[in-house]
Amino acid sequence: MMDPSSLKEKIGNDPKSLEAFLEGILKEPSEENLNLLKELRDVYKDHKGCLKVIKRAIFKLRQKGIAFEEEEEKSVSILRPVKLPEPKGYLGLWDLSGRLFLALEKETPRGLVGFSGYGSFEEGLLDFFGSPVAKKNWRKFLENQMVSGLRPKEVPASYAKKLFEELNGIKSHEEFKKQASQFESIPSYEGKPLIFQYLSSEALTNPKEEKLFEILPHFGLWVFEEEELKPYLEELKSAQESPLVLTKVQKSQRIDGIVEKAIQTLFPERKRHALRRSLEEVALVLLLNDKREEAENALLLAERLKEEPSPLRPDPFLRKLFLLGLQALSSEKAPTELSSF
Numbered sequence: 001m002m003d004p005s006s007l008k009e010k011i012g013n014d015p016k017s018l019e020a021f022l023e024g025i026l027k028e029p030s031e032e033n034l035n036l037l038k039e040l041r042d043v044y045k046d047h048k049g050c051l052k053v054i055k056r057a058i059f060k061l062r063q064k065g066i067a068f069e070e071e072e073e074k075s076v077s078i079l080r081p082v083k084l085p086e087p088k089g090y091l092g093l094w095d096l097s098g099r100l101f102l103a104l105e106k107e108t109p110r111g112l113v114g115f116s117g118y119g120s121f122e123e124g125l126l127d128f129f130g131s132p133v134a135k136k137n138w139r140k141f142l143e144n145q146m147v148s149g150l151r152p153k154e155v156p157a158s159y160a161k162k163l164f165e166e167l168n169g170i171k172s173h174e175e176f177k178k179q180a181s182q183f184e185s186i187p188s189y190e191g192k193p194l195i196f197q198y199l200s201s202e203a204l205t206n207p208k209e210e211k212l213f214e215i216l217p218h219f220g221l222w223v224f225e226e227e228e229l230k231p232y233l234e235e236l237k238s239a240q241e242s243p244l245v246l247t248k249v250q251k252s253q254r255i256d257g258i259v260e261k262a263i264q265t266l267f268p269e270r271k272r273h274a275l276r277r278s279l280e281e282v283a284l285v286l287l288l289n290d291k292r293e294e295a296e297n298a299l300l301l302a303e304r305l306k307e308e309p310s311p312l313r314p315d316p317f318l319r320k321l322f323l324l325g326l327q328a329l330s331s332e333k334a335p336t337e338l339s340s341f
Contacts, residue, residue: 008043015049022057029064037061084108087186089160092145092152093285094118097218098278099126100167101145101152104160105138106182114138117164117176120222121274124171125164130179148215153288155194162189163281193277195284199299207300209317212279213324215286215294220278223271224325232262233326263309263318275321276305 117128279302287295
């Protein structure tokens with residue numbers, strides 16, 4: 001059998017010259033000639049005109065009864081695989097008590113899938129859903145989640161995943177468990193809360209709890225159970241209405257003692273941790289909404305909660321939070337003597 005490479009050197013890359021040569025082969029159909037054509041096809045694979053002539057010659061030999069088995073030619077797609085956008089996470093606020101709003105979006109070949117939920121570090125993940133959604137509707141949904149002028153802002157998808165898992169670990173949500181596999185392809189976030197990549201509490205001093213409550217007037221109320229507060233509300237009312245003749249200072253001291261006892265009981269390490277984590281994430285939401293001063297204040301309040309409350313070191317933030325809890329529980333105002341705490 002003739003050498004294909006030698007034939008190419010002799011014929012060159014001219015399709016007409018190649019076609020004239022192949023006419024002779026077509027007059028004597030044989031498997032040997034068909035194999036030669038196959039080898040020529042490989043030799044001329046980068047020359048479209050010559051390749052077309054060879055394929056036509058192979059087809060004609062097949063029509064004359066010369067058959068052979070070969071792997072089906074794989075067509076090379078000129079289209080590159082579509083690279084899907086990376087998942088995105090979002091963090092915002094659900095309500096004025098500082099519950100967190102979380103969202104995560106994933107692009108799939110079939111379209112966008114959106115996940116969202118909300119909860120707190122005391123109550124866990126209170127709601128969760130995930131489903132395919134039109135991009136326009138998803139963007140509108142995110143835009144509508146505004147609380148006290150604060151919008152959900154983009155965070156790494158790995159961080160949104162971490163927060164979903166953290167809340168679900170406190171109290172699990174059945175729908176989240178069903179769809180947890182959707183998050184497996186998203187890397188896990190490692191390290192401290194994201195706010196510490198932007199701010200450091202070491203350089204901050206003098207937190208002002210009133211600044212936080214101006215933005216979120218019901219912050220932290222989710223930390224209380226109604227039954228926890230009732231005894232203290234009754235005790236404070238009793239102290240205020242006591243028939244004992246007490247000076248204003250004595251009455252204030254008595255109420256102060258009740259408040260300090262309540263703080264010692266109502267804010268164990270677990271609840272302070274829940275409040276601290278919430279303040280850290282609220283600080284991040286504030287910072288991402290261009291409220292740096294307010295974010296620094298929230299972060300410093302969070303850092304102060306690492307300390308165990310003590311009558312020797314009264315914590316005005318915990319006192320304020322306790323007062324808010326009483327006000328939320330009672331249809332009447334809490335004792336006026338508390339307003340100074």
